[in-house]
Structures are given as C-alpha cells and as structure tokens.
Amino acid sequence: MMRWLITGGCGFMGSNFIRYWLKNHTEDYILNLDKLTYAGNPDNLKMIENHPHYRFVLGDITDPQAIESLVPEFDGIINFAAETHVDRSIAQPRDFILTDMVGTYNLLEAARFHQKKLIQISTDEVYGNCPSGQNTEQAPLLPGNPYSASKGGADLLCLAYHQTYKVDVMITRSCNCYGPYQYPEKLIPLFITNLLEGKKLPLYGDGSCIREWIYIQDYCSALDIVIQKGKTGEIYNISTGEGIPNLEVTRLILQEMGMSEDLIEMVDDRQGHDRRYSLDASQIRQLGWNPEYLFSMGLKETLQWYRHNENWWRKIKSGEYQQYYRQQYAQRHKKSTLER
Ligand SMILES: NC(=O)c1ccc[n+]([C@@H]2O[C@H](COP(=O)([O-])OP(=O)(O)OC[C@H]3O[C@@H](n4cnc5c(N)ncnc54)[C@H](O)[C@@H]3O)[C@@H](O)[C@H]2O)c1
Structure with a gap:
C-alpha cells in the first residue's frame, strides 16, 4: 500500500x-492538492469525490x-x-516561473x-x-518559450537534487496528450468544441508544425510502468512516435465530424513557434510499455466524449464555471484534509 x-x-x-490509479491500485491512497486555477476543475473528479481512498485539499x-x-x-x-x-506563458510568464x-523547488x-x-x-x-x-533523454534542453523554459528549469532542479542530495526523483517527458477532460483551450478540444458550437478553427501559421500525440490512457499506463519499474534519477521520454502536422490533425477532426475544410481559418503564427518535436521513447519501451491507441482511435474516443459531455465544456466556455461553481467548491473544501 x-x-x-x-x-x-x-x-x-x-x-x-x-x-x-484508484482503479488499478485499489490499496493505495491519494491526496490531491490543487490550487484550482482556471484549468483545475473539480467536476473532473466528481465521480470519485467520496471514494474512501481519495481526498482533495485546496492548496x-x-x-x-x-x-x-x-x-x-x-x-x-x-x-x-x-x-x-x-500562449498564456508568452502573454504573462510570471505564474509559469x-x-x-x-x-517544484518547494x-x-x-x-x-x-x-x-x-x-x-x-x-x-x-x-x-x-x-x-x-531527442533521447540525453539531448540538451533548448526550450523555446516561457512555458517550456519553466518546465526545463524544474527538470534541471530535479536532476540537481538527485545528484547533490540523493533525492529519489524520476522525470517523465511526454509528447502532446489528448483525451477526455482536457481544457478547451488546447488544440484538439478547442477545435472539437468550436465545431460543436458552429465556430471556425483558428489554425496557427500554415499548420505545418509537427507534434507527436498520445491518448491519455496510454500516458497513464506509461506513468504506471515508470512508477513500478523506473530507476531513480532517470528521465523517461513518453511518446507513440505518431508525429502529425497540425493541419493534418485539423483535417482528421473535420473528417471525423463530417465537416468542410472551409471552416479552417489560418491565423498569425504563435511567436517563436517550435516547428517540430520528436521523442526517442526506446527507454520506456524497454520497461515493457507499448501504447494501445493509434491517433485515429484515440481521436474517435475523444470526439465521442466531447459530444456526450457538452455540459462539462459549455460550463467552461461560457464562463459559468469560472465565475460561480469553482468559488463555491473552493470554499467548501478549504479545510479539507486527508482523513484516514
Ligand atoms: N497536456 C499535455 O499535452 C502535456 C504533455 C506533457 C506534459 N504535460 C505536463 O503535465 C502536467 C499536467 O498537464 P495538464 O495538461 O493536465 O495541465 P492542466 O493545465 O490541465 O492542469 C494543471 C493543474 O495544475 C493546477 N495548478 C496550477 N498551478 C498550481 C499551483 N500553484 N499549485 C497547485 N496546483 C496548481 C491547476 O489548478 C490544474 O488543476 C503539467 O506539468 C504539464 O506540463 C502536459
């Protein structure tokens, strides 16, 4: 336990x-500490709110x-x-740092x-x-925006704490994750929900930036393997190897929803936009991990979820969740602690 x-x-x-984790490791206990920023949504865990092995604390x-x-x-x-x-890190880097x-230092x-x-x-x-x-795990860190720089800085601190103080640290570096409950500011949920609302799809630049994609269930099983079998002080890249240009991702979403490419609206490219990411994930594969979802399969599941959970994302997009629900929840849980 x-x-x-x-x-x-x-x-x-x-x-x-x-x-x-609660489904696959039934003996374990979890305390979830979250600040509930705009991206933190208690609805994501409503179904386990009263699980005997789970508690939330606002922090x-x-x-x-x-x-x-x-x-x-x-x-x-x-x-x-x-x-x-x-995009938020480019507009206001402070909270990222x-x-x-x-x-992470704390x-x-x-x-x-x-x-x-x-x-x-x-x-x-x-x-x-x-x-x-x-990129293997030994590749140099060359972050191109304040978000990736702040994450890279945290990774370096982790490695330094391992070497200097022997802190038992492991790092996972994952490619783009997608699936249910993703905040509709990220590409896939933004585009799916825009289409469901009859809006256009704002695509950066010419859409040629390439990202690798992993369905969230595959990420969870990869992290599980790292926790069970990973070595202290190690970094594990996590990727499916499915690198797809953003324009292609957009076309696949449109195809899947039976809608026209006329809905694509090219917008000015993101400042300093990295063109391509690509990970060598052979280390985690050597631990016995393999992804189960091709992008086409994961996308179908994701689409279905957003179709069937309009209430979840409409509350976020309309601002209703932000203004009212979140504050209520935060008040209610202010004094919550782990009771065992
Ligand atoms: N989503 C991806 O594609 C992806 C890929 C690789 C790595 N990651 C990393 O995975 C992690 C989770 O990503 P996500 O997509 O779930 O992010 P997210 O934005 O959906 O969620 C972040 C969560 O952190 C909470 N939070 C923010 N600041 C906090 C603070 N100061 N104290 C306590 N809680 C705070 C928020 O309330 C929110 O619940 C991040 O570290 C991210 O860098 C994400």
Whole structure:
C-alpha cells in the first residue's frame, strides 16, 4: 500500500491519472492538492469525490508551508501541478516561473527533508525545436518559450537534487496528450468544441508544425510502468512516435465530424513557434510499455466524449464555471484534509 500526494490533480492529466490509479491500485491512497486555477476543475473528479481512498485539499505548491505540512504523511509525490498553456506563458510568464519552477523547488525541498520519492511530470517541449531525428533523454534542453523554459528549469532542479542530495526523483517527458477532460483551450478540444458550437478553427501559421500525440490512457499506463519499474534519477521520454502536422490533425477532426475544410481559418503564427518535436521513447519501451491507441482511435474516443459531455465544456466556455461553481467548491473544501 502506498500513500500518494498528487499535485494538480484537478487538471486534465492529473484527474485522468487519479481515476486510473484508484482503479488499478485499489490499496493505495491519494491526496490531491490543487490550487484550482482556471484549468483545475473539480467536476473532473466528481465521480470519485467520496471514494474512501481519495481526498482533495485546496492548496498552492508555491506555498512552502502548505507542502511542508502534508508531505510527511505520504510515501511519494507526483507533481502534475503547472501552468501549461504556451500562449498564456508568452502573454504573462510570471505564474509559469512561480508554479512550474518555484513550486517544484518547494516540493523538492520537502522531498529532500522528509526523504520522499518525487515524480516530476514534464514535457517534450523542454528539448525545444527538433528539425530532424529524435531527442533521447540525453539531448540538451533548448526550450523555446516561457512555458517550456519553466518546465526545463524544474527538470534541471530535479536532476540537481538527485545528484547533490540523493533525492529519489524520476522525470517523465511526454509528447502532446489528448483525451477526455482536457481544457478547451488546447488544440484538439478547442477545435472539437468550436465545431460543436458552429465556430471556425483558428489554425496557427500554415499548420505545418509537427507534434507527436498520445491518448491519455496510454500516458497513464506509461506513468504506471515508470512508477513500478523506473530507476531513480532517470528521465523517461513518453511518446507513440505518431508525429502529425497540425493541419493534418485539423483535417482528421473535420473528417471525423463530417465537416468542410472551409471552416479552417489560418491565423498569425504563435511567436517563436517550435516547428517540430520528436521523442526517442526506446527507454520506456524497454520497461515493457507499448501504447494501445493509434491517433485515429484515440481521436474517435475523444470526439465521442466531447459530444456526450457538452455540459462539462459549455460550463467552461461560457464562463459559468469560472465565475460561480469553482468559488463555491473552493470554499467548501478549504479545510479539507486527508482523513484516514
Ligand atoms: N497536456 C499535455 O499535452 C502535456 C504533455 C506533457 C506534459 N504535460 C505536463 O503535465 C502536467 C499536467 O498537464 P495538464 O495538461 O493536465 O495541465 P492542466 O493545465 O490541465 O492542469 C494543471 C493543474 O495544475 C493546477 N495548478 C496550477 N498551478 C498550481 C499551483 N500553484 N499549485 C497547485 N496546483 C496548481 C491547476 O489548478 C490544474 O488543476 C503539467 O506539468 C504539464 O506540463 C502536459
């Protein structure tokens, strides 16, 4: 039996992972600490709110006291908490530096002091643009925007804490993840929900930027393998190897929804847009992991989910969730703690 402190568990990946973990590791306990930023949505975990092995606490990883008071109770920390949207990082980098770097530093300090395991959830973006070939875990970090720089900085701190203080750290660097419960500002859920609302699809530049894609269930099983079999101090790239230009992703969404390409609206490219990311994921494959979903399959599942869960995303897009529901939830859970 393990007790996990999961940070950022009300976001897209964290909430999917919490549900996955409780289903597949029935003995374990989880405390989810989340600040409930615009991206943190308690609805993502409504179905397990009363699960006997799960608790939520409202908290901020940039607050060292909040972390310090909780960490001693747990065997390990899994850090999903981050500011994650590249466009927002270009407009206002400050919160990215604070949460992604200083927040991770606070978790590392607590892990060091209390001798706990820390799993850092990172991204392929830290390697920066990859014009050809694939980045192994040894490739230099050349982040191209404030989001990836703050994630890269956190990764370097993790590695330094492992070497200097022997903190038990592992890092996963994943390609673009997609699936249910992803905030509709990211490409796939934005485009699906725009189409469901009869709106156009704003595609950056000429749509030639290439990203690799992984369905969230495959990411969860990859992280599971890293937790079970990974070596301390190691980094694990996680990718399916399915690199697809954004224009192609957009066309596939339109095709799947039976809609016309006239709905594509080319908009000015993102500042400093990295053209291509590509990961060498042979290390995690050697641990025995293989993805189950081709992009075409995962996209179908995702589309179905957004079709059947209009209430979830309409509340976000209309601003109803932001203005009212989230504050109510935050008040209710202010004093919540892990009861065992
Ligand atoms: N989504 C992807 O494609 C992708 C790919 C690779 C890596 N990642 C990484 O995975 C992690 C999760 O990504 P996501 O897409 O689920 O993000 P998300 O934006 O959906 O969720 C982030 C969560 O972190 C919480 N949070 C933000 N600041 C916080 C703070 N200071 N203290 C506590 N909680 C805070 C938010 O409330 C939210 O619940 C991030 O670290 C991200 O860098 C994401």
